């Protein structure tokens with residue numbers, strides 16, 4: 001399940017971010033009538049069609065897996081948190097329908113109608129995130145039901161379950177993560193093109209849109225990161241302590257970066273401590289006391305090394321991602337030639353995978369930090385898995401399928417790009433060709 | 438605490454409507470894959486590209502119906518969902534594998550134009566998995582109707598053993614599902630093609646219709662011994678009127694297809710598929726897992742079903758116009774290929 005989710009989320013973030021970028025590029029075209037923007041939008045829409053298709057099948061896989069691997073979890077949770085999943089079905093419909101109109105409608109709809117089809121497409125992506133994150137947040141902060149003394153569920157309130165305490169912050173953080181990832185992914189592709197000597201308007205504008213977009217949303221993303229940390233402190237103090245590698249309950253707690261948590265010695269070996277920062281992050285108050293892991297029974301501790309490391313990767317890489325945006329802002333008017341510099345372009349190329357690494361490690365933090373609970377303080381993982389046998393062969397088979405699909409998809413996307421170049425080369429100087437792409 | 442039976446009935450109804458949409462629309466896409474596999478004769482390539490053109494813009498939207506069915510099932514009937522997922526682990530895995538390979542093969546093939554070999558290979562993956570998926574779905578339905586999915590006596594469920602999975606009745610229902618999909622697909626394709634190509638698909642519709650008749654004729658007597666609850670309702674109980682109607686529609690379908698009454702072929706085919714499906718639904722009611730678990734017993738709480746049905750109404754108000762718009766733009770008669 002974890003690996004399927006990690007696979008799916010790579011496409012899902014594009015499903016959320018690309019529609020926005022498509023609308024930006026197409027909007028710029030409608031405004032300026034500069035055909036380069038139209039070419040960008042058309043190329044992106046084609047590539048997006050492929051990633052969306054793969055996203056849809058990996059998502060299908062997840063819906064089945066929820067049942068095939070976690071039937072007892074779903075039996076328990078379905079009646080409480082099924083609501084957002086059902087609503088997500090509608091969001092998928094909207095996204096699939098308007099993607100088809102967008103993709104196949106370039107020559108069938110008026111430019112205006114075509115552009116407007118982007119709006120439901122964007123909404124579809126935002127809404128599917130809304131609903132699915134609601135379900136995930138509920139696993140972190142389960143509400144909307146009571147357990148009676150026999151362990152039976154009563155007083156179900158699907159609305160309260162959907163709008164559980166972790167939901168607002170987790171939703172915003174995930175949504176902006178998706179936008180950040182899409183922006184950097186696009187910027188990285190065009191930076192790579194520029195590095196290979198394709199120094200034309202098409203690549204420059206592609207880079208500019210992606211980078212500007214990512215640089216604008218990233219600061220918002222970091223603010224939501226602070227909000228989510230405050231929320232975790234309140235709702236899942238053990239998870240927070242694990243993320244931070246904080247064994248002892250501490251007043252004016254420092255933030256420990258890196259290092260390897262050692263459960264025996266109850267300390268982080270080789271970490272860098274930044275005084276007061278944890279208390280500030282968690283409570284916005286340098287003198288606040290933060291609960292350590294010692295306050296909780298050891299059998300409920302998650303995997304400390306994994307959670308601490310994943311969290312550190314997210315915040316350090318996430319903060320480092322500010323750099324390309326800041327440099328670009330500075331260079332914009334004063335040092336335009338920096339945009340031609342190899343080192344700067346390489347940095348942008350690296351920021352694409354870096355954003356993805358951030359996002360994946362964020363999810364590892366959230367999901368592993370919840371262990372051993374599948375539903376926090378309610379249902380353990382061992383009580384949610386299937387009783388069916390033969391899972392291992394299944395797992396291997398589907399892993400192979402993933403790998404094959406990914407390899408094929410990447411090679412086909414590369415081929416699409418090189419075909420476009422061949423056509424351009426055949427048709428004249430770069431950047432001025434219009435027509436069917 | 439029991440759930441309000443009206444809410445349960447409405448939720449089952451919504452499942453059946455979703456299933457109908459899936460059977461007609463996605464069924465046609467699966468059938469398209471079948472005809473891609475069986476493409477033959479001098480117009481082989483034209484047949485394949487007509488199929489690809491017809492599926493291109495709509496298959497993803499059509500596919501979402503299965504997601505809809507899954508999420509509704511676990512929202513409204515979580516206990517039934519868990520039972521099906523545990524008991525039918527093997528066939529459902531096959532369904533899933535088929536769906537992944539079908540979608541992946543189709544999407545990737547569409548973009549591999551200049552690599553004929555890769556394209557041919559992906560096309561093969563696409564078409565073979567288009568046969569496997571409806572087969573496996575029909576197979577699952579047969580297994581459940583046969584009562585092979587059984588409780589373990591400790592509140593859980595047993596995996597259905599291979600001996601029961603491979604019994605004749607479920608296999609025949611699987612084959613029947615493949616034929617039904619092929620029949621709708623061929624019929625739909627006659628609307629979207631012209632001339633000799635159209636004639637090709639008309640003949641294929643007749644051929645698939647023959648398959649439907651054949652497997653129904655084999656399936657009904659098998660059901661008598663293997664799936665008594667189902668066949669009792671089908672042949673002597675509440676589903677009988679629908680079964681008779683299905684027979685009439687089958688005959689009508691044969692006549693309009695054989696005589697090339699183009700404008701009637703599609704409505705008759707759709708009506709036939711819907712009636713078959715609803716006959717099955719009526720015969721299986723009230724069981725989600727025949728004969729051990731009813732929909733009523735496996736239903737969520739009143740609160741959940743109420744909210745779900747309310748959302749369904751709101752969602753439908755957005756969804757229906759969007760779907761109509763999609764099909765209006767891409768599915769008039771003889772649509773041009775949409776340009777990318």
Ligand code: HDD
Pocket residue numbers: 140166169170171173174176177178180181221222224225226228229232239314315316317318319321355356358359360361362363364365366367369
């Ligand atoms: C581009 C991606 C990205 C970036 C730059 C950041 N995050 Fe993040 N983070 C995610 C992507 C992400 C995520 C993958 O989207 C997660 C996983 C679950 C979720 O809702 O968001 C997440 C989870 C997550 C959690 C765990 C929530 C939980 O367990 O319930 C915390 C505390 C933070 N983040 C905090 C931060 C902070 C303080 C950041 C600032 C430096 C930060 N994140 C940058």
Ligand code: HEM
Pocket residue numbers: 005008009011012013014015016051052053054055056057058059060061062063066092093095096125128129132133174497500501504
């Ligand atoms: C981490 C959270 C998730 C996010 C942000 C997310 C978001 C998305 C988005 C934006 C899409 C649109 C398709 C695309 O662009 O590729 C999508 C597709 C899909 N997702 Fe997820 N998803 C998440 C997790 C899940 C889970 C846990 C499930 C399982 C229930 C799931 C099931 C699906 C399905 C079935 C589709 C395909 C819909 C279609 O056919 O168009 N997703 N997801």
Ligand code: HEM
Pocket residue numbers: 001002003005006008009070073132133135136360363364367368370371373374375381384
């Ligand atoms: C895309 C981001 C996600 C990633 C990378 C991810 C990863 C993981 C990992 C690593 C596990 C632990 C697996 C194990 O212990 O075997 C897990 C468990 C689980 N996740 Fe997620 N997850 C993501 C999003 C979601 C979402 C959006 C949902 C549901 C709406 C979800 C539902 C579950 C469930 C039901 C389990 C099993 C119970 C458990 O182990 O806690 N996950 N996930």
